[in-house]
Structure formats: structure tokens, C-alpha cells
Amino acid sequence: xxxxxxMVGDWVSVxxxxxxxxxxxxxxxxxxxxxxxxxxxxxxxxxxIDPIPLTEDILVENVFYRSPRWHYCETTTDDGFKIYVQLGxxxxxxxxxxxxxxxxxxxxxxxxxxxxxxxxxxQHLLRLVGIKKEVQL
Numbered sequence: 001x002x003x004x005x006x007m008v009g010d011w012v013s014v015x016x017x018x019x020x021x022x023x024x025x026x027x028x029x030x031x032x033x034x035x036x037x038x039x040x041x042x043x044x045x046x047x048x049i050d051p052i053p054l055t056e057d058i059l060v061e062n063v064f065y066r067s068p069r070w071h072y073c074e075t076t077t078d079d080g081f082k083i084y085v086q087l088g089x090x091x092x093x094x095x096x097x098x099x100x101x102x103x104x105x106x107x108x109x110x111x112x113x114x115x116x117x118x119x120x121x122x123q124h125l126l127r128l129v130g131i132k133k134e135v136q137l
Contacts (some may be wrong), residue, residue: 001049003029003042007127010120011137013050014041018137051118052137054093058119059085062135081110081131093117098129 006012006029010021014031019039023030028042029049041047052058056073060066064073064085071087086094093116100110110129116122119135126133 001043001051003027003049006120007124010123011052011135012120013048013052014039015048018052051120054085054117054119054122056087058135058137061137062133077131077133079131081129083131096122096125098125098131100129 019031022032030038030040033039059073064075066073073085076082081100084097088094095115097113
């Protein structure tokens, strides 16, 4: 994984630990260690920086409702966004669809469907459309 693919606040796996990015500088990132101190690591091979796969368990932990009849999870945010996550075989994520209806509920202000597979990609998507939702691990 390249450091340039990340933003402050993203969740990544560093040397097998799920940590949050606290700073980015050139070819290295600073992640918060369990004591909330910054640990600097780089993508030059000394540290292993990996994306965290987005799973159904992570979605449920983040207030997504699992449909009992269909293969998706969904949630609605306080500001009216509806987020659907299509689940594939084995709990993998096929795609994420975000919609938001305007005030008369006849037309959508937003309807976006993207293919993502990692937690940091979901975080980027939420930020891009203006959803203020913190992903927790």
C-alpha cells in the first residue's frame, strides 16, 4: 500500500495492528499507537502497511442494519443519506451505493454506486459526499 493512497483519519493495518493515521509526510505516515502516541512508519519495506478489508462485521459494528432476506447492509445518517452495501459470497463487499433524496422525495440529490473493498476506501467515499460518520474498528 502506498502512503499517497491515505488521508489523516484513515484506518490501516501496520505490522498487523489496526491503527488510525494521524499524520502524513512524504513517504511515511504517523499512526496512533495504543497509547495515542505517533509512531512513524514508511512504505519502504521496513514496516508493513496494508489496507483493512471491509467486512460485514465491520459494517454491523458501525450501525449498519443487516437485511434478513437480502444480501446487503444499510444505514441512514442523521443528515438524510442512505447507504447500502451489497454483500457478495463469503462476506465480501461487492459495491456501496449512497443515495440522498431532496425535500419532496421525488428525485434524488445524490445517487452514487462505487466498488470498494477496504475500510479506508469507505472512509474516503463518505468524506467525498459530505457524510460526517466516523468508522470505528
